[in-house]
Amino acid sequence: MDHAADPSHPRYRSLLMRHRLEVAAKKGMLADSAMIAHGRGEAYDYLLGETTIPSADVAAQVALKALMQAEHPVLSVNGNVVALAGDEMLKLADKIGCPLEVNIFYRTPERMDALLTDLNERKEQLGLDVDILGANPDAVIPGLKGPRAKCEAKGILQADAILVPLEDGDRCEALVAMGKTVIVIDLNPLSRSSQRGSITIVDELSRCLENMLKMETEALTSLDSYDHMQTLQDALNAIVGGMQNKFSEAKE
Ligand code: ATP
Ligand code: MG
Secondary structure, X not given: OOOOOOOOOOOHHHHHHXXXXXXXXXXXOOOOOHHHHHHHHHHHHHHHOOOOOHHHHHHHHHHHHHHHXXXXXXXXXXXXXXXXXXXXXXXXXXXXXOOEEEOOOOOXXXXXXXXXXXXXXXXXXXXXXXXXXXXXXXXXXXXXXHHHHEEOHHHHHOOOEXXXXXXXXXHXXXXXXXXXXXXXXXXXXXXXXXXXXXXXXXXXXXXXXXXXXXXXXXXXXXXXXXXXXXXXXXXXXXXXXXXXXXXXXXXX
């Protein structure tokens, strides 16, 4: 990956993320559809200008505050999340003081092992004391069928606030139906997850996490000033409006 190794390349960050997915795929951490899901995200990020828009920054502050104030916060991770931002998710769990749970849509013992091993290696290297759950599912998310419903009683089942980056719409909805504050990170403001979540941050995962890790926890915006539908509309406006005069401006 020559390009990924060269930060001066205009698509460096995008190439780096692709490289991380390639490495994770080789380790058996990803579902077959992982690259497709990533591609959908990349397309939206291109249209967003690959930047954190102001409404996403506000949503991220609201989300961090909700997680810090929750009684049982938990961060849910899937294959793409571990591949793209495993270190950042562990650091965020450490900042909040909460567990992280591996919870994947296409659950096989091999993928679970690969993800848990990768996260435990990262945790060791970072020297963090974070609980990594998911190995011993003893509960189910009501309303979901099959292995995708499995979770841990002391993690996702009892959580009152849960961060679900790049989540599937069905599972997001099932978690909301359990009465949890569900925080979504998703570049597509039109996805079901984005719409059904309680708080949605329309931003690229690794960029969003770096932003949240830098935030001073004393001065965060609270949930009262968060308008869910307006936040999604703002993201859509940034995508559509930001493109409207793109080439006519270039001609001037
Ligand atoms: P839904 O099930 O919520 O309707 P979907 O079926 O369109 O969504 P999925 O394939 O379930 O999409 O999930 C992938 C989602 O993750 C997409 O909405 C995509 O925009 C988003 N996504 C992919 N990569 C990233 C990333 N790096 N950062 C943020 N979002 C991402
Ligand atoms: Mg989906």
